[in-house]
Amino acid sequence: MISRIQVEDLAIRRGERMLFEHLGFTVEPGEAVALVGRNGAGKTSLLRAVAGLLRPAAGTVRFAGVQDAAEARASDLHLIGHLDGLKGGRTAREELAFAAGWCGADAAGLTRAAEALDLGRLLDLEVRKLSAGQRRRVGLARLVAAPRTLWVLDEPLAPLDTVWRERVGQLIADHLAGGGMLLAAVHDPLPVPARAVEVGG
Amino acid sequence: MSPLLVLLRRELALAWGRGGGPLPALAFYAGVTTLLPLAIGPEPDRLAVIAPGIAWLALALASLLSLERLFERDYEDGAMDLLALGGPALEAVCAVKALSQWLATGLPLALAAPVAALMLGAPLSLAPVILVCALVGGLAFAFVGGLGAALALGSRRGGLLIAVIVLPLFAPPVIFGGGALSQAASGLGGTSGLALLCAWAAAAVALSPVAMAAACRNALD
Numbered sequence: 001m002i003s004r005i006q007v008e009d010l011a012i013r014r015g016e017r018m019l020f021e022h023l024g025f026t027v028e029p030g031e032a033v034a035l036v037g038r039n040g041a042g043k044t045s046l047l048r049a050v051a052g053l054l055r056p057a058a059g060t061v062r063f064a065g066v067q068d069a070a071e072a073r074a075s076d077l078h079l080i081g082h083l084d085g086l087k088g089g090r091t092a093r094e095e096l097a098f099a100a101g102w103c104g105a106d107a108a109g110l111t112r113a114a115e116a117l118d119l120g121r122l123l124d125l126e127v128r129k130l131s132a133g134q135r136r137r138v139g140l141a142r143l144v145a146a147p148r149t150l151w152v153l154d155e156p157l158a159p160l161d162t163v164w165r166e167r168v169g170q171l172i173a174d175h176l177a178g179g180g181m182l183l184a185a186v187h188d189p190l191p192v193p194a195r196a197v198e199v200g201g
Numbered sequence: 202m203s204p205l206l207v208l209l210r211r212e213l214a215l216a217w218g219r220g221g222g223p224l225p226a227l228a229f230y231a232g233v234t235t236l237l238p239l240a241i242g243p244e245p246d247r248l249a250v251i252a253p254g255i256a257w258l259a260l261a262l263a264s265l266l267s268l269e270r271l272f273e274r275d276y277e278d279g280a281m282d283l284l285a286l287g288g289p290a291l292e293a294v295c296a297v298k299a300l301s302q303w304l305a306t307g308l309p310l311a312l313a314a315p316v317a318a319l320m321l322g323a324p325l326s327l328a329p330v331i332l333v334c335a336l337v338g339g340l341a342f343a344f345v346g347g348l349g350a351a352l353a354l355g356s357r358r359g360g361l362l363i364a365v366i367v368l369p370l371f372a373p374p375v376i377f378g379g380g381a382l383s384q385a386a387s388g389l390g391g392t393s394g395l396a397l398l399c400a401w402a403a404a405a406v407a408l409s410p411v412a413m414a415a416a417c418r419n420a421l422d
Contacts, residue, residue, distance in 0.1 A: 074288045083279025101207035
């Protein structure tokens with residue numbers, strides 16, 4: 001299990017442009033870190049670098065408590081980007097079953113997720129018929145279906161209404177209380193106590 | 202259920218859900234093989250000679266049809282992140298995608314190939330060779346085609362790029378299969394051409410997932 005994340009002296013370059021350099025922070029168990037910064041500062045790129053999808057120009061992302069970083073990312077990290085990866089033509093149930101099954105969730109996990117995000121009525125609808133907030137809830141459901149230590153979320157609350165911001169905030173609080181970690185790019189403050197890290201100055 | 206099995210089921214459902222699975226490729230295939238006699242004249246003797254070759258070539262071209270969406274869809278809607286981060290290696294993900302492409306279009310086309318060749322007047326004795334060539338060759342086309350689709354990720358004219366990348370790699374199996382068919386037609390059995398075709402398919406299945414995965418990683422980076 002990932003017991004700590006340490007980002008050291010990280011630099012990310014996209015094309016010709018250096019987004020940021022010399023960025024360092026840590027995430028401890030039970031801690032939420034909110035990445036803040038203007039649009040295009042490199043928050044999403046930083047999240048993708050932590051998830052291992054993007055090669056940083058310099059610096060390292062270390063996971064403490066695991067043998068192999070790639071394996072830890074595959075088994076103990078959830079990345080939910082601003083694109084939700086849901087196929088419009090399939091039902092929410094099919095898409096959730098795939099995403100959760102791919103992450104190793106079982107039937108009990110699916111039921112738990114559907115309850116936590118109140119998806120009951122939505123599951124039989126095609127994803128394209130859902131509103132942005134409903135889509136986001138389907139996307140977030142795999143966090144509950146397949147419990148993992150590190151949540152890496154890109155603007156997780158953006159399309160949600162106030163009620164759901166609060167309820168997802170509660171999910172995050174429960175996750176942190178259980179020793180989980182959260183790394184999120186945000187513009188609005190997170191509904192849980194979080195340490196802010198400024199990206200791209 | 203194993204994640205790769207979950208993925209295979211989803212890929213097959215996606216292939217069927219939008220675009221009707223093998224139907225566009227089959228329609229194209231039927232179009233080529235039924236229009237051909239109208240274009241070159243209906244003399245049975247002439248048709249019978251070229252029937253196996255036409256059935257084989259049309260199959261190669263028809264397998265190009267639905268390649269563009271194989272990786273592009275997942276890349277554009279963000280599902281590729283999930284696949285790249287999963288437990289199974291990205292190489293295995295790509296192999297499953299190519300395999301699903303074969304199951305969804307290659308296999309139905311392979312079943313249609315002997316029928317089309319017989320309709321054009323090929324002798325019945327050739328049907329088994331045509332079927333085997335189409336099955337094995339279809340596997341090579343799916344994996345090599347998947348490589349083209351992965352390399353074209355993120356480019357604007359993906360379909361064109363796929364064709365340009367893939368056509369040179371389609372040439373050897375087309376030659377080997379065509380050789381097997383003409384050997385079989387002249388009573389030589391066709392095993393040497395078939396062996397070469399199998400070798401090409403085996404190489405494509407073994408090597409192209411590595412290249413597909415590298416191309417996907419590059420597109421995600």
